[in-house]
Amino acid sequence: MKIVVCVKQVPDTAEVRINPETNTLMRDGVPSIINPYDLHAVEAGLQLREMAGGEVTTVTMGPPQAELALRETISLGVDKAVLLTDRLFAGSDTWATAYALYKAIAHIGADIIICGKQAIDGDTAQVGPEIAEFLDIPHIAYIRKIVEVTADRIVVQRLMDDGYDIVESTLPVLLTVVRELNVPRLPSLKGKMAAKKADILKLTAADLKVEEQDLGLKGSPTQVRNIFAPEAKTNRTMLHGTPEEMVNKLVADLQESKCL
Amino acid sequence: MDYFLTEEQVMIRDLARQIAEEKIVPVRAELDETGEFPWDIMKTLAQSDLFGLFIPEEYGGLGKGSLELAIAVEELSRACLGVSTTFAANALGTYPLLLFGTDAQKKKFLPDIAAGKRLVAFGLTEANAGSDAGGTQTTAKLEGNEYVINGTKQWITNGGEAEIYTIIAITDRSKGPRGASAFVVEKGTPGFTFGKKENKMGIRASATTELIFDNCRVPKENLIGKEGTGFLVAMKTLDHSRTGVGSQGVGVAQGAFDEAVKFARQRVQFGHPVITFQAVQHMLADMATSIEAARALVYAVSRLVDSGAKDVSKESAMAKVFATDVAMKVTVDAVQVMGGSGYMKEYPVEKMMRDAKILQIYEGTNQIQRNVIGQALIKEAARNK
Numbered sequence: 001m002k003i004v005v006c007v008k009q010v011p012d013t014a015e016v017r018i019n020p021e022t023n024t025l026m027r028d029g030v031p032s033i034i035n036p037y038d039l040h041a042v043e044a045g046l047q048l049r050e051m052a053g054g055e056v057t058t059v060t061m062g063p064p065q066a067e068l069a070l071r072e073t074i075s076l077g078v079d080k081a082v083l084l085t086d087r088l089f090a091g092s093d094t095w096a097t098a099y100a101l102y103k104a105i106a107h108i109g110a111d112i113i114i115c116g117k118q119a120i121d122g123d124t125a126q127v128g129p130e131i132a133e134f135l136d137i138p139h140i141a142y143i144r145k146i147v148e149v150t151a152d153r154i155v156v157q158r159l160m161d162d163g164y165d166i167v168e169s170t171l172p173v174l175l176t177v178v179r180e181l182n183v184p185r186l187p188s189l190k191g192k193m194a195a196k197k198a199d200i201l202k203l204t205a206a207d208l209k210v211e212e213q214d215l216g217l218k219g220s221p222t223q224v225r226n227i228f229a230p231e232a233k234t235n236r237t238m239l240h241g242t243p244e245e246m247v248n249k250l251v252a253d254l255q256e257s258k259c260l
Numbered sequence: 261m262d263y264f265l266t267e268e269q270v271m272i273r274d275l276a277r278q279i280a281e282e283k284i285v286p287v288r289a290e291l292d293e294t295g296e297f298p299w300d301i302m303k304t305l306a307q308s309d310l311f312g313l314f315i316p317e318e319y320g321g322l323g324k325g326s327l328e329l330a331i332a333v334e335e336l337s338r339a340c341l342g343v344s345t346t347f348a349a350n351a352l353g354t355y356p357l358l359l360f361g362t363d364a365q366k367k368k369f370l371p372d373i374a375a376g377k378r379l380v381a382f383g384l385t386e387a388n389a390g391s392d393a394g395g396t397q398t399t400a401k402l403e404g405n406e407y408v409i410n411g412t413k414q415w416i417t418n419g420g421e422a423e424i425y426t427i428i429a430i431t432d433r434s435k436g437p438r439g440a441s442a443f444v445v446e447k448g449t450p451g452f453t454f455g456k457k458e459n460k461m462g463i464r465a466s467a468t469t470e471l472i473f474d475n476c477r478v479p480k481e482n483l484i485g486k487e488g489t490g491f492l493v494a495m496k497t498l499d500h501s502r503t504g505v506g507s508q509g510v511g512v513a514q515g516a517f518d519e520a521v522k523f524a525r526q527r528v529q530f531g532h533p534v535i536t537f538q539a540v541q542h543m544l545a546d547m548a549t550s551i552e553a554a555r556a557l558v559y560a561v562s563r564l565v566d567s568g569a570k571d572v573s574k575e576s577a578m579a580k581v582f583a584t585d586v587a588m589k590v591t592v593d594a595v596q597v598m599g600g601s602g603y604m605k606e607y608p609v610e611k612m613m614r615d616a617k618i619l620q621i622y623e624g625t626n627q628i629q630r631n632v633i634g635q636a637l638i639k640e641a642a643r644n645k
């Protein structure tokens with residue numbers, strides 16, 4: 001079984017501050033960590049390997065120093081790691097990120113792809129499902145338990161607001177995982193020693209045979225115009241009474257302010 | 261202070277520290293309260309390869325030495341001495357096999373020990389054999405291809421939880437100290453059961469129990485070393501493990517010191533943090549100095565052991581006695597620096613103080629260590645005459 005886990009290196013948000021002038025993250029001197037959800041994704045990959053055999057590969061797209069995040073996953077027991085790094089990837093939105101990751105995963109080959117639920121910096125939770133769409137395979141988001149896995153299908157529990165669904169899918173499949181799924185293991189000494197020596201496969205845009213226009217800023221349909229903190233509005237009104245009274249008051253107010 | 265550790269030694273320290281902070285600190289107070297055996301932590305330590313640190317690579321270990329073990333034990337002890345005692349007693353029980361075991365014995369036991377699959381205990385002490393191992397009453401009699409063991413060991417760390425026991429029994433009483441032998445006995449062997457589990461002042465997460473042998477038959481191959489070398493096996497084992505007890509002392513002292521400094525910076529009296537008072541600073545200065553001296557001695561002796569030096573009795577006794585006396589003093593002083601708060605269970609130093617006391621008692625009391633050092637001094641003086 002080939003298992004690919006997507007990991008993202010993120011700034012340790014516990015340490016991040018926002019520049020009040022530009023409204024951008026002040027990343028200087030902030031330590032980088034593996035996106036916490038992705039540690040659960042790695043743990044899921046390792047447990048799937050224990051259940052079904054095979055190998056686990058981690059993939060990240062990021063600047064050269066993202067290699068450190070990959071080495072950390074090797075210290076946890078991951079077999080191989082792939083770094084997508086190229087100036088052409090810079091400025092990618094979630095679409096362009098997912099496109100590059102899709103190309104890499106298609107290049108490596110995978111039966112199960114695992115992503116975190118979301119990244120703690122970008123927070124969109126889009127990349128996983130987008131990769132699945134590019135690959136034209138099913139995805140199951142927010143999984144909280146792996147029930148069983150065979151060579152060609154998987155049964156999982158998907159977290160819902162009030163309980164969980166049991167979902168069965170054929171392979172290949174993409175999963176995104178929540179914290180309830182598992183407790184990520186700590187590294188081992190042998191893993192740490194292996195991590196120091198491991199060869200990390202580095203892929204550029206040219207290796208993936210992708211066009212410049214599909215990557216980075218050029219390949220990103222979303223463009224950031226302006227970043228600002230929403231103004232805090234203080235003039236809110238609380239309505240009291242029975243539901244009927246409150247609805248009547250609300251409709252009257254909205255009419256008065258010409259919203260209706 | 262920089263001890264010029266290798267990159268690998270730093271890696272071992274960092275990993276042991278991570279386990280201590282993430283897995284041990286959050287549960288130590290509860291383990292202390294309930295006396296529950298820390299199996300979850302043992303599993304984490306097994307997964308991390310730390311059980312294999314000092315075991316040769318050919319048996320699945322990492323092939324490191326006493327210094328690496330001391331570094332790991334120090335970090336675990338900084339968080340909880342009960343947990344680190346469990347871990348260190350495993351090494352204590354393994355040394356007889358490592359130092360004197362046959363190839364077959366090593367192949368049979370060491371890989372599982374290195375993987376943390378089976379825990380080990382060392383059984384020397386008995387009701388009438390504490391400081392004086394000569395009082396050992398447990399016997400082992402050869403009958404055909406088996407030894408028949410009878411007797412009771414007391415206060416054995418990891419008793420009941422461990423699956424492999426290295427024990428000392430008398431095979432020929434007429435030979436006095438040369439009549440003892442070492443054996444390996446597996447849990448589940450008929451005639452081998454566990455008695456009382458002790459209720460202790462400290463290191464409560466560690467299990468301390470009686471081992472009861474009632475016509476327990478083990479195959480002849482379970483003899484470690486030769487018949488009659490039991491006390492030699494025990495003494496060489498203790499020579500190796502004492503630096504580990506020293507590093508437990510360094511660790512618990514460091515843990516208590518860190519808490520005291522943190523507290524003294526925050527606690528305000530007479531309008532100032534108490535750390536600004538010179539009397540408090542002097543206590544902290546003495547604590548820091550003695551911890552650093554203890555660590556330097558423990559590391560130096562560990563390096564001596566790793567160099568393959570033949571006789572390390574004196575030096576390992578020095579490391580044990582000094583570092584554990586430091587541990588007792590520093591943990592008591594940490595409580596003092598923290599005042600009433602230090603005495604309360606909301607803070608970890610009262611536990612550290614209770615825990616630290618055992619270090620001056622087990623693996624040879626500190627009086628006995630001084631006897632060992634004294635005897636070595638006499639021998640050296642005679643040699644130099």
Ligand SMILES: Cc1cc2nc3c(=O)[nH]c(=O)nc-3n(C[C@H](O)[C@H](O)[C@H](O)COP(=O)(O)OP(=O)(O)OC[C@H]3O[C@@H](n4cnc5c(N)ncnc54)[C@H](O)[C@@H]3O)c2cc1C
Binds near residue numbers: 062126128
């Ligand atoms: C409108 C917009 C504009 C942006 N512009 C820029 C820009 O100009 N420059 C810039 O640097 N960033 C930019 N970003 C951020 C960047 O696009 C996202 O961080 C990135 O696409 C991942 O999205 P996310 O952080 O929301 O991840 P999510 O979708 O929340 O992440 C879900 C999971 O996907 C996987 N994953 C996500 N990213 C990666 C990755 N890089 N490698 C491997 N796995 C991954 C992980 O498993 C993760 O847990 C922009 C984002 C947006 C929304």
Ligand SMILES: Cc1cc2nc3c(=O)[nH]c(=O)nc-3n(C[C@H](O)[C@H](O)[C@H](O)COP(=O)(O)OP(=O)(O)OC[C@H]3O[C@@H](n4cnc5c(N)ncnc54)[C@H](O)[C@@H]3O)c2cc1C
Binds near residue numbers: 416625
């Ligand atoms: C929690 C715990 C765990 C233990 N774990 C193990 C274990 O895993 N395996 C094992 O084999 N044993 C273990 N022991 C036993 C431990 O090693 C002994 O308690 C220790 O060796 C001292 O023996 P004793 O308690 O009988 O004290 P005693 O020998 O009765 O000593 C009483 C006092 O007399 C002093 N004294 C005795 N003889 C002399 C002398 N010649 N000169 C000067 N002073 C002397 C001692 O220093 C002490 O102060 C453990 C003990 C405890 C409490």
